[in-house]
Each structure stands twice: as structure tokens, then as C-alpha cells.
Amino acid sequence: MKVFKLVSGILSIVFSLVVLFQSVAAGLGESLGGASTSDGALGFFVAILMLAGGIVSIAVRGMKKNGGNIAIVVIYLLSALFAFTGGSYFKDLSVWGTFCLIIAVLAIIDIFKKKKHA
Template sequence: MKVWKLVSGILSMVLFILVAFQSCAAGVSNALENNGEVSGSAGLIVAVLMLAGGIVSVATRKSEKMGGNIALIILFGLAALLGFSNYGSFSDLMIWSVWCLLNAILAVVAIITGKKKA
């Protein structure tokens, strides 16, 4: 699981840039169309949560305790929930939400497999 945490953390930090730029563009589009959607703003929050999750993932990759995995579940789970519930016209937000959900599920798996070793 250490390799997964390192790879997913680095990917999440890199994807933060892409998601943030896409969210800014979606927010401008929503504002210009005056359609009342909040998918751009939700995308920015998802991007920040992805960045935080990536940092926590890299920082806690060698930890044997459950605190880092619990933080990952909260950060990535909240990002996935927010993304799935607010994607609207910004359909790429669904893709980033799936990435966040996958990371949250793998953090749960890390907790379960970590308990078996103890």
C-alpha cells in the first residue's frame, strides 16, 4: 500500500492543476450563461480536497497507524460526494469524483489489510 499512496498522492497533486483550471473555465461558463449552476465552484473545492488528499497520502505513506488512512477517507470521500452531487454541465467533474472515490475505497482497503497484519 505504500506504493499506492505515493503514486496516488503524486497523481492527485498533479491532477489538482488540471481540475482547478477546468473548474475555473466551468465557473466562467456558468457565470456567462447565468444558468445558476455551481459546478465550477464545486470543482474548485474538489481540486483543493484532491491536493490536500495527495499531500496527506504522500506524507503518511510509511505510517503504520490508521490516522492517515482515515484522513484520506474523509478528504477523498468528501471530494467524491461533492463532485457527484454538483457536476451539472461540468461533466469532467464526474471523472475526478470517480478518482477520489477510488482513492477513498483504497484507503478503506488499507485499513482493513492493516488490521489483519497486527
């Protein structure tokens, strides 16, 4: 699972930049179009959480204990929650929420794999 954490960390960092640019564009579109949603702000929070999750994922990839995996699960589930609550104006937010949810589920699987081998 070390490779998974490295790859998911790198992808999260790269995707967080994409989400950040999309959320700025969505926020600008919301303000210019007079929309009453806050999808741009939610996208910003998703981008920050994805960046934090990517950094944590890379930093804890060699740990033997489950503390790092629990942190990854919490960060990505929170990010997915933010992503799924928005998305009325910023439609791609649900795609990023699904990405975060997949990483959280894989980290949960890694927690249970480590418990089985211990």
C-alpha cells in the same frame, strides 16, 4: 501500499491542477452563459480537497498506524461527495469524483489489511 500512497498522492496533486483549471473555465462559462448552477465552485472545492488528499497521502505513506488512512478516506470521500453533487454543467466532475472514490476505497482496504496483520 507505500507505493500506492505515493502514486495516488502525485496523481492527486497533478489532477488537482487540472480540476482547478477546468473549474475556473466552468465557472466562467456559467457566469457568461447565465447558468444557475455552481459547478465551478464545486470543482474548486474538489481541486482543493484533491490537493490536500495528495499531500496527506504522500506524508503518511510510511506510517504504521491507521490515522493517516482514515484522514485520506475522509478527505477523498468528501471530495467525491462534492464532485457527485455537481456535474450538470461541468461534466468532468463525475470523472474526478470517481477517481477520488477509488482512492478512498483503496485506503479503506489498506485499513482492513493492517488490522488483519496486527
